Amino acid sequence: MPDVVIIGGGLMGMLSARELRLSGLKVVLIERGQAGQEASWAGGGILSPLYPWRYPDGVSALAAWSQARYEGLCQDLWRESGVDPEWTLSGLLMLGVVAEGLEARRWAERWKAVLEVFKGCDPRQWEGALGEDAGAAGLWMPKVAQVRPPRLVRALRQSLKKLGVEVLEGVKATGLLVRNQTITGVATEGASLAAERVVVAGGAWSGQFLTESGIHLPVEPVRGQMILFRGQPGLLSKMIMGRGYYLIPRRDGHILAGSTLEYTGFDKSTTAEASKELREAAYTLVPALKSLPVTHQWAGLRPGSPQGIPYIGAHPAIKGLYVNAGHFRNGVVTAPASACLLRDILLERTSSLDPAPYVFPCSPSSRSNSKERREV
Known part of the structure; x- marks a missing residue:
């Protein structure tokens, strides 16, 4: 037993x-x-x-607690399995949230997170692929990493x-x-x-x-839909948040765009409406994505609480x-x-x-x- x-x-x-x-x-x-x-x-x-x-x-x-240990965990798993989870220190750039800057700074001080506020500048000095409409203010968290689930x-x-x-x-x-x-x-x-x-x-x-x-x-289940662009490494180096959507660059050049938030029960189907919504949000943030093909669209069910x-x-x-x-x-x-x-x-x-x-x-x-x- x-x-x-x-x-x-x-x-x-x-x-x-x-x-x-x-x-x-x-x-x-x-x-x-x-x-x-x-x-x-x-x-x-x-x-x-x-x-x-x-x-x-x-x-x-x-x-x-997890952020402080994730890199070591991924190294252990890579050694044990031969599969690299691709822990990558990309940093997270959040656009259009400078009005929350004071609240964000207080949170960062309390949790000892590295966070910088910028405003009144061209965001392309932070990430060259950003579009002109991305906004001229935001928050930058350089210590935020990613993995490839x-x-x-x-x-x-x-x-x-x-x-x-x-x-x-x-x-x-x-x-x-x-x-x-x-x-x-x-x-x-x-x-x-x-x-x-x-x-x-x-x-x-x-x-x-x-x-x-x-x-x-x-x-309860909460559906989230995402799409994946196929590109070449180097187009985007940082993870980008804007208007509630995000872009995540992978090492091989793929860029993930997400995500929706839908209370649809246990339905995991994908929709044309979500694809259009995610494409438009991605194009606003990084116009160069218009030239890249979307290779996949999928949905997952988050455990909402x-x-x-x-x-x-x-x-x-x-x-x-x-x-x-x-x-x-x-x-x-x-x-x-x-x-x-x-x-x-x-x-x-x-x-x-x-x-x-x-x-x-x-x-x-x-x-x-x-x-x-x-x-x-």
Whole structure:
């Protein structure tokens, strides 16, 4: 019998499995599809919350902890797997937000982030590919890096194999096995798995799965669509944010443009309207993209949660049940911290991260879920 069964093979589930295995536990991970092929694969890979000063402290704490360790994690995964996650220090240039400069500077001082404010100048001195309409003011964060999520999850999948974590793909969990308010295992469409500890890390499906098991967790799917331009290396060197959209240059010359924010349930289809919206936003920021072909369009389902704060920890009433879900738009940047905090809670260790902001909800009203906060 494994020490832990993890439900969900995305970045959060796989990193949690890795941390628990490195701590000496026997771990089985089950994934309804292929590991790493949902939101983790589809993400942009910016290692910072977008407009980070707008988020609650709970998000900032996870992001700051992870940012300090991401380069080392990627080096470890590259060495273990032979796959380079392409951690790259691109920097993040945010245009048209100088009105928030004071709030941003206060946030940066508090979290020891490097942030510069510029205004009244040609932004092309910062990034030569920018268009004239990009704006003459903004914020620059030179220490923000990126990873390439498809490569990151491939590296992590190989790392788990090398570490001896059993990954069961194409296995759908259908419910929790509970006796006397204590976890005894997981029911699947095939055979059940016995375990005294279960971690739910099912991304956008976490809320639905737990609801079907009679447990409330306010996590819902939020669709994000993106497109990919094929270009040559050197056109764009920095990650760019403008009017709520972003451009991410990859090492091989591809440029990712994202993303939409759509409450459409579990629909992962792409739309012509989103393609047009993303192209127009990209062309405004970098006019040279008009000459490049769009090679791909895709969609992923983010695990939306109130205020974007994830749930990490133990269920208050069911012994042996844990959750690591609800990271909304910040799953990639907060994943290392979330996995380590989950590990510490499960192993009853003292953590360097405060677990209080992420406790399992005791009631549906435990956090505000207003439309305004959901669109942070």
